[in-house]
Amino acid sequence: MLSDFTHDxxxxxLIGVHGGEPSGPTVVLLHGAGTGSKERLRPLVREFxxxxxxxxxxDFSGHGESTGKLGELSLRRRFEQARSVIDTHAAADGPLVxxxxxxxxxxxxxxxxxxxxxxxxxxxxxxxxxxxxxxDVPFGDGNGRFSGIIRRPDSWRGTSALDVLRAYEGRAVLIxxxxxAVIPSAVTEAVQESLxxxxxxxxxxxxxxxxxxxxxxxxxxxxxxxxxxxxxxxLDDRGWTATRSWVAKQLAPGRTVTGSxxxxxxxxxxxxxxxxxxxxxxxxxxxxxxxFRRHGPGLLNREASVLAxxxxxNGIPAPVLVAVDATAGHCDHPTLLMSALPGRVRVDxxxxxxxxxxxxxxxxxxHGVVPxxxxxxxxxxxxxxRVRTPDGPLWERAVxxxxxxxxxxxxxxxxxxxxxxxxxxxxxxPELRITGVVDWVExxxxxxxxxxxxxxxxLALLHGPAYGLDFRDRYEARGGHGLADGPDHLYWCLxxxxxxxxxxxxxxxxxxxxGRTDLxxxxxxxxxxxxxxxxxxxxx
Numbered sequence: 001m002l003s004d005f006t007h008d009x010x011x012x013x014l015i016g017v018h019g020g021e022p023s024g025p026t027v028v029l030l031h032g033a034g035t036g037s038k039e040r041l042r043p044l045v046r047e048f049x050x051x052x053x054x055x056x057x058x059d060f061s062g063h064g065e066s067t068g069k070l071g072e073l074s075l076r077r078r079f080e081q082a083r084s085v086i087d088t089h090a091a092a093d094g095p096l097v098x099x100x101x102x103x104x105x106x107x108x109x110x111x112x113x114x115x116x117x118x119x120x121x122x123x124x125x126x127x128x129x130x131x132x133x134x135x136d137v138p139f140g141d142g143n144g145r146f147s148g149i150i151r152r153p154d155s156w157r158g159t160s161a162l163d164v165l166r167a168y169e170g171r172a173v174l175i176x177x178x179x180x181a182v183i184p185s186a187v188t189e190a191v192q193e194s195l196x197x198x199x200x201x202x203x204x205x206x207x208x209x210x211x212x213x214x215x216x217x218x219x220x221x222x223x224x225x226x227x228x229x230x231x232x233x234x235l236d237d238r239g240w241t242a243t244r245s246w247v248a249k250q251l252a253p254g255r256t257v258t259g260s261x262x263x264x265x266x267x268x269x270x271x272x273x274x275x276x277x278x279x280x281x282x283x284x285x286x287x288x289x290x291x292f293r294r295h296g297p298g299l300l301n302r303e304a305s306v307l308a309x310x311x312x313x314n315g316i317p318a319p320v321l322v323a324v325d326a327t328a329g330h331c332d333h334p335t336l337l338m339s340a341l342p343g344r345v346r347v348d349x350x351x352x353x354x355x356x357x358x359x360x361x362x363x364x365x366x367h368g369v370v371p372x373x374x375x376x377x378x379x380x381x382x383x384x385x386r387v388r389t390p391d392g393p394l395w396e397r398a399v400x401x402x403x404x405x406x407x408x409x410x411x412x413x414x415x416x417x418x419x420x421x422x423x424x425x426x427x428x429x430p431e432l433r434i435t436g437v438v439d440w441v442e443x444x445x446x447x448x449x450x451x452x453x454x455x456x457x458x459l460a461l462l463h464g465p466a467y468g469l470d471f472r473d474r475y476e477a478r479g480g481h482g483l484a485d486g487p488d489h490l491y492w493c494l495x496x497x498x499x500x501x502x503x504x505x506x507x508x509x510x511x512x513x514x515g516r517t518d519l520x521x522x523x524x525x526x527x528x529x530x531x532x533x534x535x536x537x538x539x540x
Contacts, residue, residue, distance in 0.1 A: 002045060007058065009084045010077075015065035016058025017042060018089055020049035025097050025120060025235060026090035028111075029057040030082060031214060032102030032128075033139075037064030040214040043221075044099075047228040053097065058085050074146070075135045078103075079110040086111070097231060099123035101214050102182065105191065106130050109161035112168055120238060121171035122199070123231045125213040126183050127191055129161040156187055165194035169262070171239030172199035173230045177216070178207035196289045197509075198262055198270065200239030200332060202230055203290050234332065243331040247284065250323040250337055251276065260284075264345075264513040268292050268441070273340055281340035282322060286333045296334025299441040300326035302375065303336060306440040309372075315365045317341060317424075317436050341436030343424030347462055347514050351432050356467065358434050359423060359455065360474035366437070367448050367480065369413040378414060378446030382499040389501040390529075398532050402495050407488035409447035416442035418451045419458035421510060448482050449492035457497045460531035461504060461524050462511065469534045490539035497532055504528040 002019040017038060027048040029041045038057040045055040060078055061068030090096065096118050100108035105127020112119045130150055137146040149155055165172075172195045176188055195201045206223060209216045217224040234241030247257060259275035263283070269292060272284045285303075287296040301324065310318040319338035325331045346355060384403045389395035415422075417439055424436035444450075452475050460468025472483060483489055500507065505521035512519065 002042065002049070002055070005058075005089065007085055007088060009081055012061045012068040012081075013066060014058050014061065014081060014085065016056060016085060016089070017045060018054065018056045019045065020054035021052065022054055022091045022094070024053045025095040025232075026054045026056060026086070027097040027099060027231075028082065028086055028090070029055070029099045030078075030101065030104035030107055031057070031060070031063065032104055032212075036101065036103075036214065039064060040212075040218050041101075042218075044214075044217050044224055044228070047224055048097075048232075051228060051232055053232070054091065056085065056089055071140050072138050074138050075103075075106055075110070075130060078107045079114075082107055082111055083114060086115075093118065095120045095235065097121040097123070097235075099125070099231065100127060101125045102211065103128050106159070106161050109164040113160075113164045119168070119170060120235050121173075121231050122165075122168065122195075123173050123175070123227065124191060124195075125175040125217075126177055126180055126188075126211050127174070128183055129156050129159040129187060129191065131155040131158040132160050133158065154186075156184075157190075162190055162194045165191060165199075166197045168195070169198045169238060170200065171231065171233060171235065172201045173227065174201070174203045175213055175227060176203060176205050177209035177211055177213060178205065179209070180211045182211040192289070193509075196270070199288075200234070201288045202233075204230060240332060243284075243286065243333070243335055246323075246325060246330040246335070247274065247337060264510065267507075267510050268439075283319065283338050283340045285336045285338070286331070287335075288333050293328070293334060296328065297326040300324050300334050300336045302443060303439075303441045306375070306443045307338060310369070310440070313369055316362075316369070317434065318440065319436070319438060341424055341438070343426040343435035345421055345423070345514060346425045347420055347511055347516050349463065351428060352463060352467075354429075354432050355420075355425060356459065356471065356474055357478065358425075358432065359418075359420065360471065360480065361478040362423065362434050362437060363415070363418055363451055363455065363475060364478050364480045366415050366418065367412045367451065367482075371413055374411070374445045375413070375443050376445065378416060378444040378450055380495055382495075387498045387501060389498065394529065394533055394536070395501070397536060398494050398498060401487070401490055401536075402498065404491065407447075407484055407491055409449070409484065410482050411445050412448045412482065414444045414446050414448070414451050415440065416444045416446075416451065417454065419455050420462060421458070421514075447484065447492060448480065449484050449489055450496065452480070452483060453493040453496040456493065457500065457528075457531070458507075460497075461500070461507060461519070461527050462516070465527055465531040465534050468531050469538060486539055490535055493535050493539070494532065497528065497535070500528055 002017045007014045041057045049055045059066035062070030098108045134149040263271040270286045274282045287293045304324040307321040322337040324336045328334045422439040426435045456468040456471040504524035
């Protein structure tokens with residue numbers, strides 16, 4: 001049963017409904033803008049209450065039965081009203097589950113920042129986020145300053161909400177309707193990218209739904225129940241119950257996990273370092289993003305087989321495989337467990353020449369592996385028909401280079417994602433050495449040029465075009481051979497470099513986490529352009 005309540009805040013009367021036992025987690029459901037109200041959320045509140053939660057929904061001022069004028073509301077006042085309701089009607093200091101629709105995506109992020117570790121789960125339904133400058137501006141009549149800010153193209157990229165979501169480590173569920181005429185797809189993808197960084201993240205797509213998901217859940221019981229179940233999965237372990245149980249079964253008798261921390265620099269997957277009670281460490285890879293989750297079986301089974309192969313190889317410090325659940329049959333996500341290697345990722349400028357020489361020598365050793373069975377043939381990550389570049393003759397010329405059949409090549413064992421972010425170093429100066437090469441999910445069979453090209457692109461973006469252009473020379477000086485000449489080598493280099501158009505900054509998030517905040521979108525775009533120009537001048 002749900003009962004109505006009245007809550008006075010800042011001279012206005014907010015009307016809400018609540019129900020359930022105070023001993024369970026409190027689920028707070030926040031409606032969107034415009035005609036949104038608590039009424040369409042009542043069935044969803046009941047769904048959470050039926051699952052042992054305390055449920056709360058209310059009308060923001062100017063909505064539904066609450067007093068006040070919608071034009072006087074703002075994102076700041078939405079946050080303050082929600083906080084006041086939670087502080088009064090939720091169990092004191094108890095766990096919170098925040099569910100937000102549309103505009104309340106921003107409000108959920110604001111509340112998550114405020115309540116910190118109390119927030120154990122998020123449910124974001126076609127969420128919106130807004131530029132920081134809009135937060136304190138009244139909504140007005142649709143033609144004022146607030147509307148001007150949010151209508152400015154890409155103004156949402158100036159939001160603080162994405163940083164909050166990126167830092168969040170609990171359970172998170174994103175609901176995406178099949179048709180959304182309100183929220184740009186770029187916003188949805190940015191929210192997903194942020195949640196997938198640390199959260200136990202799941203995306204649920206509703207192909208037949210439109211933006212008004214409150215109405216959809218009201219009228220579609222199966223989807224309503226599936227959403228509630230997804231949000232509440234594994235709350236006691238911040239969503240990771242199944243994975244933690246599986247990991248425990250892979251340990252030696254008597255061993256337990258005593259600590260876990262997220263490793264910086266991951267992009268395709270979440271990497272966690274697990275510390276055992278005897279002081280040893282393991283690394284857990286989990287594919288959380290939908291694309292990588294779908295391809296998890298192939299990627300993780302490939303990595304498992306490669307790690308088993310490399311255990312017999314000298315000179316390649318790869319992790320030792322412990323266990324793999326590639327299909328997520330036992331874990332929350334496709335997961336691989338392996339040994340932890342010493343050292344750390346280096347993307348700074350210290351000892352740079354020495355590090356690049358070591359990278360080149362290590363890549364030569366990788367290409368010397370002769371597997372008993374060839375891995376899959378390489379795949380082009382961005383074929384010419386899918387390349388999107390800035391306008392201009394330079395880019396047209398570059399794309400023309402890869403509009404041809406691949407050049408003939410002598411096949412080799414490729415890491416396929418070899419770059420500074422996947423190599424661990426220890427020591428400094430004369431004692432500097434490589435202690436690990438990680439991330440073997442893309443291992444392939446193909447031309448050595450591809451690995452050289454991929455590392456070269458990363459070096460050009462990290463340290464400047466000259467370092468990318470010179471990496472081939474370092475590779476060959478340390479015994480690497482079999483690279484193509486002239487236009488053929490240019491083909492492989494541009495096949496890799498053009499993968500990062502038109503947004504080279506998509507690589508930057510892991511690098512920023514590792515301290516390279518100087519790598520702004522403008523810097524990366526300029527470096528990529530200069531690198532492509534240098535390739536064309538040198539090899540064409």
